[in-house]
Amino acid sequence: MKVRVHATIANFGPGFDVFGVGVGKPYDELSFKESDEWMVRVKGYQVPENSNNIAIVSAKALAAMVGEETALEMKLTKGIRPKSGIGSSGASSLAGALAMAKVLGVEDDEMILRAAMEGERVASGSVHGDNVIPAYYGDFTIIESYEPLKIWRIPVNFEVVVVLPAIEIPTSEARKILPSKIPRKDAIRNLALAASLILALKENDLQTVGRLLDDRIALPYRKQLMQWYETVREAALEAGAYGFSVSGSGPAVFAIGEDVAQIGKVIAETFSGMDIKADVYVTKVGRGAIWF
Numbered sequence: 001m002k003v004r005v006h007a008t009i010a011n012f013g014p015g016f017d018v019f020g021v022g023v024g025k026p027y028d029e030l031s032f033k034e035s036d037e038w039m040v041r042v043k044g045y046q047v048p049e050n051s052n053n054i055a056i057v058s059a060k061a062l063a064a065m066v067g068e069e070t071a072l073e074m075k076l077t078k079g080i081r082p083k084s085g086i087g088s089s090g091a092s093s094l095a096g097a098l099a100m101a102k103v104l105g106v107e108d109d110e111m112i113l114r115a116a117m118e119g120e121r122v123a124s125g126s127v128h129g130d131n132v133i134p135a136y137y138g139d140f141t142i143i144e145s146y147e148p149l150k151i152w153r154i155p156v157n158f159e160v161v162v163v164l165p166a167i168e169i170p171t172s173e174a175r176k177i178l179p180s181k182i183p184r185k186d187a188i189r190n191l192a193l194a195a196s197l198i199l200a201l202k203e204n205d206l207q208t209v210g211r212l213l214d215d216r217i218a219l220p221y222r223k224q225l226m227q228w229y230e231t232v233r234e235a236a237l238e239a240g241a242y243g244f245s246v247s248g249s250g251p252a253v254f255a256i257g258e259d260v261a262q263i264g265k266v267i268a269e270t271f272s273g274m275d276i277k278a279d280v281y282v283t284k285v286g287r288g289a290i291w292f
């Protein structure tokens with residue numbers, strides 16, 4: 001049995017820790033079977049091949065929730081680079097939870113998601129569901145609350161380009177640098193951007209969605225980790241992007257527009273001009289986890 005879990009764009013502009021959406025590539029794939037002892041083998045990007053692998057962490061969390069001590073033998077094909085900003089830890093966490101759910105016959109969405117978030121807790125030092133939740137559903141998701149877990153879903157299916165520069169930004173580091181308080185005017189601005197973006201999304205008005213891809217909660221502070229941000233953003237907009245922003249905690253960036261392939265090419269060329277190699281993923285949003 002195999003499960004494929006796609007990358008995600010968390011935050012999606014003004015929705016820090018609340019908005020997220022699944023994208024078609026890259027993705028992790030996990031094959032698994034019940035076993036007498038825990039084992040994970042990894043191909044692709046290197047992550048731990050022991051109990052520190054968060055696919056094991058979340059699989060164990062799900063088994064514990066139902067009082068089982070089942071172990072799995074897993075083979076992880078790691079297609080999403082860690083410390084990328086496109087939900088690498090979230091994808092593997094969800095894959096592990098889904099694997100255990102399949103073996104134990106658990107179909108409760110909330111249980112699977114909460115188990116997956118335990119993997120995120122280990123990877124990033126805090127529980128945030130804005131990778132695992134959109135990775136599960138694929139839809140554009142809005143997390144209203146965690147207790148109780150209340151999620152709003154907006155089906156989406158538009159083109160996006162994700163560009164991943166050869167830079168690493170651990171999510172944990174990108175969260176540590178955030179202030180515990182922000183100016184009221186910035187909170188109000190983000191409220192306005194987020195509410196307006198949801199309405200534009202519901203109307204499939206992508207030009208307006210693009211215009212609203214700003215953020216005053218995390219981006220102003222994280223730019224210190226991405227000195228290149230404004231240069232790349234300007235190049236994307238000049239290439240015709242409706243909007244551009246950082247994916248998750250970065251360094252991956254994304255853009256929407258008429259010709260996302262051309263926009264992605266220009267973004268990669270801009271990085272290249274700074275001697276930074278970048279991978280370009282021209283894909284679509286709205287891709288959730290799939291069994292095959």
Ligand SMILES: Nc1ncnc2c1ncn2[C@@H]1O[C@H](COP(=O)(O)OP(=O)(O)O)[C@@H](O)[C@H]1O
Pocket residue numbers: 047048052053054055081082083084085086087088089090092093123124169170171172248249
């Ligand atoms: N299966 C896994 N997939 C991704 N990261 C893993 C996995 N197992 C352990 N890790 C560790 O979790 C951390 C994930 O880093 P993080 O910055 O959260 O990635 P991302 O921002 O891409 O989600 C890394 O230190 C990585 O080595």
Ligand SMILES: N[C@@H](CCOP(=O)(O)O)C(=O)O
Pocket residue numbers: 010011016017018084085086087088089090124128130131171174175218247248249250
């Ligand atoms: N809301 C989180 C999202 C982290 O996403 P990742 O893909 O960088 O792990 C944050 O901004 O810290």
